[in-house]
Amino acid sequence: MDEIVITGISGRLPESNNLEEFWENLINGVDMVTEDNRRWTPGLHGLPKRNGKLKDISHFDAVFFGVHPKQANTMDPQLRLMLEIAYEAIVDGGLNPATLRGSKTGVYIGVSGSEAGEAFSRDPEELLGYSMTGCQRAMLANRLSYFFDFCVMYYVK
Template identity: 45%
Template sequence: MGSEGKLTTGYWLSHPSLGEEIFITGVSGSFPDSDSVFHLKDNLFNKVDLISGDYRRWKMSHPDIPQRTGKINNIDKFDASFFGINFKEAHSMDPMGRIMMERTYEAIIDAGFNPKELRNTRTGVFFGVCYSESEKTWLYDKMHVNEFGMIGCSRSMLANRISHWLGVTGPSYAVDTACSSSLYALEQAFKAIREGHCDSAIVGGSNLCLHPYISCQFSRLGVLSPDGRCKSFDNNANGYARSETVAVCFLQKAKDSRRALPNLAGFDD
């Protein structure tokens, strides 16, 4: 491709024609002690401290691990039959995989679509994920339980499971670029739509703090705040606090969308 072709392509990518613009049309998520985007909005506007020191994940007895982390609610709840997951598989799935399915369903509904409408469409699935803290339990400690632990805790399967459940045919893969995984997944989805690899995309990101080993390693690395408090841009900043989130958004071209979220989840509603 000559320089003129590259210039034309670059201009098209940054200045799409009418109807080719890419919108976020649906969004859903679980956040620390916040069961939805709107619940999170209310908590933030009311200045609720969502980082807590309790025993919901593990006993706070190790001196190297900060006591305070952000924890989402109800990670042990899942309607397996609704998503066509058998009993054995559901009980050896990484909770991230279960919650991702729930939040994907909600994001699609939020966009004004029935998930069944996506079957056989060129919809891609792009998930950002760094660690699976369920691996120790289901791959090593309880490997005798059933044969589903391998796929239940595989990070690559997080995206593939969604594609299989929805019956979509676009690209489907997980992205791991550490702390930027979700943002990079969003970039990959945007480019895939722009370059014609898919017509729409489901983009998700997840992090759960399920086992103290990872937190202990981060603490010994010196990156965690001992008191479990982020102090961004403050002279007293001494590290960050670990927290959990599972969030999903739905990307579509303007011509295919039924609604758009220019201000993300209607913060002005």
């Protein structure tokens, strides 16, 4: 059995929808640390007034990724972004993602905490079961392996 490594890359960074835009911002001296209320009111809960934020986290092609619209609306933005970025990285690595279906592909993810679960479950009257699975960090690798139909061992830390 041959072992291979997919060496594609993708990402979302402050004020940058992709790595090329991030590089352009860097070499052009663009200040990507801003003070605005796109995500939080500046200074909220003692957060710094200026911080690096992604341009837009609201757009997600739920149909493409096989996610029910109700679940997509209560899914942690990290999970939505992870699906998009993983797909882009595979394509960047020169592969058609469809050719990986059923393959023995490992999924290893490092993820930080998120306030999404708390935000979506704050009001018990509005609580949907979709937010339970869409905001669990342990589900990141599951969702990725399910979408790509990997036969995997996975690890989330």
